[in-house]
Amino acid sequence: MTDSSGSIGSGGTARAGVAGAQEDVVDERAGAELLAPLADQEQGADLARLHGRLEREAAEGGLLDIAYRVVDSPIGPLLLAATDQGLLRVAFGVEGHDAVLATLAARVSPRILRSPARTEAVARQLEEYFAGRRRSFDVPLDRRLSRGFRRSVQEHLTEIAYGRTESYAEVAAATGNPRAVRAVGSACSTNPLPVVVPCHRVLRSNGSLGGYVGGLEAKHALLALESAA
Amino acid sequence: MKPFERVVAEHGAAVLRVCRAVVGPVDADDAWSETFLAALRAYPALPADANVEAWLVTIAHRKALDLLRARARRPESVADVPEIPSVHQEPEDAAAELRRAVAGLPTKQRQAVAYHYLIGLPHAEVAEILGGTTDAARRAAADGISSLRRSLAAEREEARP
Structure with missing residues (x-):
């Protein structure tokens, strides 16, 4: 390790090249070892603080297209994602x-940050809902993920009152398309805003649960919560 | 394209190390924040096959240069080799010693050392960021390492009772 000028590989015989390459490897390792105290430094707290600053500055600069957070709930962790228009997506852990x-990045915008500020209100309302102290949600919704018939079905769902249920056939009739029972089923299963837009209040005509994007256990738990309150 | 949050999670620590090494701890926060804000702005147009880390370091490099120039213009800070504001009064550790030695390097060597040895960008990519040839980047990194070794040895010599 006498020559550290590192002039490797430029000219010289093949033999010198091999010797140089070995020396280079040694240099690489020695250099990285020398820098190790800086490379290994714990920065977790600083990164958390800087992340918070990035959230604020991105929102102020109009660059935070989607802000999300994950909240705990009796039916598992829920992802809450919002644009500046309103709540865009609620997602179960099983999804x-x-x-x-990744889907939101592709369909809406990749300018996505974990940032709880924008979903403060809905997080609080969900907590109240799961505690049995709230019967409806009062937050702006961004419904851009749904179009056409699915969207009109999902808009109708918010009219089914807390503690009540409708059948897929009733929802189809209410949206002016009584034969579109299966399409109502798929509109429910693709609801981008479950819990807040209550697709869990739609059952089969015989009273059985049908399907649910968060799993039947979650659907059952939500219906039990609402019938107990 | 990944959500930008993943980019921050995967590369935030490396970019902070680079910022600290290049502009020192005082301006590192600004360098990091400006880097990720600019990256967030440009992100949707980033080609899918881009090397995200090299892209971020390129942005950080430019932001750091802006900060270094601004600092040079501030008369009171001409001699201000960034010292860690000592929050917890610990005895000086290896990292602090090394940080001071890095701060004493000429700018180009400091950058080459940080980009290559601290986060592992190949010399060719370092050259693209610094401008100039791969050999020049390799030389700057190697010279930086030998100079660090010398100044660390000298400091330990001085510290000996």
């Missing part, structure tokens, strides 16, 4: 939050 965020 895979990373996959949901």
Whole structure:
């Protein structure tokens, strides 16, 4: 380790090149070792603080297209994602939050940050709802993820009152398309805003649960919560 | 394209290390914040096959240069080799010693050392960021390392009772 000028590989015989390459490897390792105290430094607290500053500055600069957070709930962790228009997506753990965020990045915008400020109100209202102290949600919704018939079905769902249920057939009739029972089913299963837009209040005509994007256990738990309150 | 949050999670620590090494701890927060804000702005147009870390370091490099120039213009800070504001009064550790030695390097060597040895960008990519040839980048990094070694040795010599 006498020559550290590191002039490797430029000219010279093949033999010198090999010797140089070995020396280079040694240098690489020695250099990285020398820098190790800086490379290994714990920065977690600083990164958390800087993340907070980035959230604020991005929102102020109009660059935060989607802000999200994950809240705990009796039916598992819920992802809450919002644009500056309103709540865009509620997602169950079983949907895979990373996959949901990847879809939002592709369909809406990749300018996405974990940032709780924008979903403060809905997080609080969900907490009240799960505690049995709230019967409806009062937050702006961004419904851009749904179009056409699915969207009109989902808009109708917010009219089904807390503690009440409708059948898929009744929802189809209410949206002016009584034969579109299956389409109502798929509108419910693709509801981007479950819990807040209560697709869990739609059952089969025989009273059985049908399906649910968060799993039947979650649907059952929500219906039990609402019938107990 | 990944959500930008993933970019921050995967590269935030490396970019902070680079910022600290290049502009020192005082201006590192500004350098990091400006880097990620600019990156967030440009992100939707980033080609899918881009090397995200090299892209971020390129932005950080430019932001750091802006900060270094601004600092040079501030008369009171000409001699201000960034010292860590000592929050917890610990005895000086290896990291602090090394930080001071890095701060004493010429700018180009400091950048080459940070980009290559601290976060592992290949010399060719470092050259693209710094401008100039791969050999020049390799030389700047190697010279920086030998100079660091010398000044650390000298400091330990001085510290000996």
